[in-house]
Amino acid sequence: MLDSFAPVLPVAVVDDAATAVPLARALLAGGLTAVEVTLRTPAATAAIAAIAAEVPEIAVGAGTVLTAGQVREAVAAGAGFLVTPGSTGRLLDACLESGVPVVPGVATASEALAALERGARELKFFPAEAAGGPAVLAALVGPLPQARFCPTGGVTRANAGRYLALPNVGCVGGAWVAPREAIAARDWDRVTALAAEAAALAGRDPGSAEATATRRGPRQPLR
Numbered sequence: 001m002l003d004s005f006a007p008v009l010p011v012a013v014v015d016d017a018a019t020a021v022p023l024a025r026a027l028l029a030g031g032l033t034a035v036e037v038t039l040r041t042p043a044a045t046a047a048i049a050a051i052a053a054e055v056p057e058i059a060v061g062a063g064t065v066l067t068a069g070q071v072r073e074a075v076a077a078g079a080g081f082l083v084t085p086g087s088t089g090r091l092l093d094a095c096l097e098s099g100v101p102v103v104p105g106v107a108t109a110s111e112a113l114a115a116l117e118r119g120a121r122e123l124k125f126f127p128a129e130a131a132g133g134p135a136v137l138a139a140l141v142g143p144l145p146q147a148r149f150c151p152t153g154g155v156t157r158a159n160a161g162r163y164l165a166l167p168n169v170g171c172v173g174g175a176w177v178a179p180r181e182a183i184a185a186r187d188w189d190r191v192t193a194l195a196a197e198a199a200a201l202a203g204r205d206p207g208s209a210e211a212t213a214t215r216r217g218p219r220q221p222l223r
């Protein structure tokens with residue numbers, strides 16, 4: 001699933017559910033295919049429901065899923081995927097039992113291993129920059145080749161390419177594509193411009209020798 005969100009999964013904090021549909025359309029217009037609406041505001045579930053009903057062309061998921069109750073709320077609203085900032089066994093089981101694809105948050109090899117043991121395959125590396133950045137994910141390719149990551153947290157247009165060059169990264173996540181103030185101001189032209197810039201990262205050559213040496217994703221077979 002993460003590969004279908006590539007290159008960037010926008011993380012949106014929606015304060016007014018009425019902005020959800022134009023937000024989704026603005027992201028789509030820029031060339032992005034998914035949006036994660038964080039459950040950090042009272043408007044979040046209504047926003048997810050509106051996007052799921054009115055903009056079926058975009059994949060809408062719930063972010064900041066922290067409890068089993070929020071799993072139920074998000075699924076009932078129509079979330080097509082669930083994203084958590086961290087993983088407890090209870091939360092992970094609730095997500096996996098929902099039948100909706102989940103991207104559990106992990107920051108270490110042990111957390112990744114625990115999530116893989118429970119059946120997750122696609123993981124959010126969070127907080128990506130603070131937890132060590134692309135070097136951590138590069139180091140996990142060897143021992144955990146089955147894991148695919150969506151690094152999120154401090155990822156920006158400037159550093160996204162270094163993550164996207166790694167063979168175990170499906171997409172990156174970031175709030176920079178859908179700034180809270182741009183949503184509040186209904187500045188859809190700005191969101192579309194940011195989304196288009198983000199979408200263009202797909203074809204970007206990150207340029208670093210390290211990235212080139214480790215780039216072995218599905219689009220570029222092992223050498």
Ligand SMILES: O=C(O)C(=O)C[C@H](O)[C@H](O)COP(=O)(O)O
Pocket residue numbers: 011038063064065083084085105126152153154155173174175176
């Ligand atoms: O909401 C969640 O579930 C989180 O875990 C945190 C978010 O992924 C980050 O807030 C992304 O924000 P930036 O670092 O500004 O791109």
